[in-house]
Amino acid sequence: MPGEQSAGPIIREDLRGRDLVSAKDLTRDELGIVFEVAKEVESNLDGFSNVLRGRRVALLFAEPSTRTFSSFYIAARRLGGDVLPLNEPEMTSLTKGETLYDTLKMLEGYGADCIVMRHPSRGAARFAADVVSAPVINAGSGSQEHPTQAILDVYTILKKRGKVNGTSLGMLGDLRFSRTVPSLAYLVSNFDDVELHFIAPTALQVRQEVELYLHDRNVRYTKVTKQQDIPDAISRLDVLYVTRLQKERFPDPSEYERLRGSYKVDMGMLRYAKSTLGVMHPLPRVDELDTEIDRTPHAWYFDQARYGLPIRMAIFALVVGETR
Amino acid sequence: MSLEEQLLVRKIDWGTVIDHIPNWRADQVLKLIEVESLIKEPDVSVIVLKSVPSRKYGKKDVIKLYHYFIKESDAALIKLLFPTVTINFIRDWKVQKYVPNLPEELVGKVRCPEVTCISNARREPVIRRFRVLKEEGYVECYYCDALLEISSIPDFIAE
Numbered sequence: 001m002p003g004e005q006s007a008g009p010i011i012r013e014d015l016r017g018r019d020l021v022s023a024k025d026l027t028r029d030e031l032g033i034v035f036e037v038a039k040e041v042e043s044n045l046d047g048f049s050n051v052l053r054g055r056r057v058a059l060l061f062a063e064p065s066t067r068t069f070s071s072f073y074i075a076a077r078r079l080g081g082d083v084l085p086l087n088e089p090e091m092t093s094l095t096k097g098e099t100l101y102d103t104l105k106m107l108e109g110y111g112a113d114c115i116v117m118r119h120p121s122r123g124a125a126r127f128a129a130d131v132v133s134a135p136v137i138n139a140g141s142g143s144q145e146h147p148t149q150a151i152l153d154v155y156t157i158l159k160k161r162g163k164v165n166g167t168s169l170g171m172l173g174d175l176r177f178s179r180t181v182p183s184l185a186y187l188v189s190n191f192d193d194v195e196l197h198f199i200a201p202t203a204l205q206v207r208q209e210v211e212l213y214l215h216d217r218n219v220r221y222t223k224v225t226k227q228q229d230i231p232d233a234i235s236r237l238d239v240l241y242v243t244r245l246q247k248e249r250f251p252d253p254s255e256y257e258r259l260r261g262s263y264k265v266d267m268g269m270l271r272y273a274k275s276t277l278g279v280m281h282p283l284p285r286v287d288e289l290d291t292e293i294d295r296t297p298h299a300w301y302f303d304q305a306r307y308g309l310p311i312r313m314a315i316f317a318l319v320v321g322e323t324r
Numbered sequence: 325m326s327l328e329e330q331l332l333v334r335k336i337d338w339g340t341v342i343d344h345i346p347n348w349r350a351d352q353v354l355k356l357i358e359v360e361s362l363i364k365e366p367d368v369s370v371i372v373l374k375s376v377p378s379r380k381y382g383k384k385d386v387i388k389l390y391h392y393f394i395k396e397s398d399a400a401l402i403k404l405l406f407p408t409v410t411i412n413f414i415r416d417w418k419v420q421k422y423v424p425n426l427p428e429e430l431v432g433k434v435r436c437p438e439v440t441c442i443s444n445a446r447r448e449p450v451i452r453r454f455r456v457l458k459e460e461g462y463v464e465c466y467y468c469d470a471l472l473e474i475s476s477i478p479d480f481i482a483e
Contacts, residue, residue, distance in 0.1 A: 022469075099447050123442040123467025127450055142440050144468050209469045212460060
C-alpha cells in the first residue's frame with residue numbers, strides 16, 4: 001500500500017515520461033537536475049528503494065553488453081522496479097527474424113513503463129521512441145550515440161574537477177565508430193568555454209555530423225591527426241577520454257600496426273600532461289590504456305564506471321519514478 | 325525563348341516543363357522524379373533536351389513531360405537541388421508557373437547514406453525522413469543523424 005511505504009525523495013517532474021534518445025535532447029538545466037538526483041542517490045541510497053515500485057522496466061539488448069546492461073539492471077532493481085531482461089538473442093526473437101517494431105509492440109503489450117534499448121542499427125532508438133508510447137532510453141544505437149554513458153562521463157568531470165566549464169577535453173582513438181564520443185561532445189557543448197581536441201588518424205576522425213553540431217553551437221575544437229602533434233595536444237588537456245583503435249576498422253592492417261603505439265596511453269605519453277590531467281575510458285579496455293596508470297591520480301576511469309549506477313538510478317527516477 | 329531554342333524545343337499543350345536545368349543535369353532530375361515509373365503510363369511522353377542554348381545561362385537542359393504533372397513534393401526537391409530551375413504546368417497551352425515552397429523535411433523519398441541506419445533495415449516499417457539544412461548544403465537523417473550532401477540526393481532515391 002502506498003501509504004505504508006517509507007517517505008521517498010521528492011522527484012521533480014521535468015523529465016517525466018521523456019525519451020532519452022540523444023545527448024542533444026538534454027539542456028544544461030535538465031542535466032543539472034539529473035546530477036542533483038544522482039548526488040542524492042549517492043548519499044541516500046536506501047531512500048530511493050521504492051521509487052520504481054510497481055513499475056516495469058524492459059531491458060532490450062540486441063547487442064552484447066555486460067556493464068551497461070548490469071548497471072541498468074541493478075539501477076532498476078535498487079529502485080524497487082520490476083525488470084524484464086531481454087538480453088539473450090533467443091529471448092528477443094530478433095535473431096529469429098522478428099522485426100524490432102514487433103518486439104517493441106510486444107513489450108508495450110506486456111505493460112513496460114520504460115524501455116531501455118541497445119541495438120546495432122544507428123537510429124534504432126529514435127525509431128523505437130516513435131513506435132511506443134512508453135519512454136525509451138537509448139543504451140547504445142550502433143555507432144551513433146550512447147547518451148547515458150555521456151551523462152555519467154560529464155558527471156565524472158564535474159565530481160573530479162568541481163566544474164565542467166572551461167574544460168579542455170581531448171578524445172583519443174577511434175572517434176569515427178565510437179558511440180560514446182558523439183554523445184559526450186554533444187553534452188559538453190552545453191557548458192561554457194569548453195575546448196575539444198579530437199586526436200585520431202584522419203580515417204578515424206570524428207564524424208561530420210558531430211563537427212556540424214559543434215560548429216552550430218560555436219564550440220571550439222581542433223582535430224589532431226598527426227602522430228607528432230599528439231604530445232603537444234596532450235599537454236593542453238584537463239581531461240583525456242580514451243577509446244580503443246580497432247584493428248578491423250583499418251582498411252590496411254599494416255596501418256593499424258604502425259599507428260597503434262602512438263594511440264596507446266601509457267606513462268610515456270602522460271609525461272607531457274598536466275599533473276592534474278584526468279584520464280577517462282568508457283571501459284572495457286584492451287591494451288590502449290596501460291595498467292601502470294591505474295595507480296596514479298590520473299586514473300579516473302574506475303570512479304567513472306562506478307558513477308554509472310547513481311546516474312542510471314537518477315535517470316530512471318526522473319523519467320519513470322514515483323512522484324509524491 | 326529564342327528562335328534557335330524554339331526550333332529545338334517544340335511546345336506542348338498539356339503536361340510539365342522543367343526548364344533551366346543546369347547543363348547536362350537532366351538525368352539527375354529524371355532520377356528525382358523516378359521517370360522509370362512512367363513506363364506504366366501509355367499516354368505519357370518524356371522529352372529530354374540536353375545542352376540547349378540559353379540566353380541566361382549559355383547552355384541548359386530542359387525536360388518536358390507530355391501528359392504528366394509532377395508531384396509538388398518532387399517539384400520542391402528539384403528546386404532544392406537546382407535553384408535555377410523553373411517549373412511550368414501547361415493545360416491547353418495555358419502556362420502556369422509553379423514556384424514550390426522549399427521543404428524543411430524530406431519524407432519517404434530519399435534513402436539514408438548510412439548502411440547501418442534503421443531506415444535501411446529490411447522489413448522494419450520506417451518512414452524515411454530527413455531534415456533539410458539548406459545553408460550548410462546537407463540533409464540530415466532524422467533517425468541516425470547521417471549527413472547527405474544535397475547535390476548527392478539523386479544517387480539516394482529510395483527504390
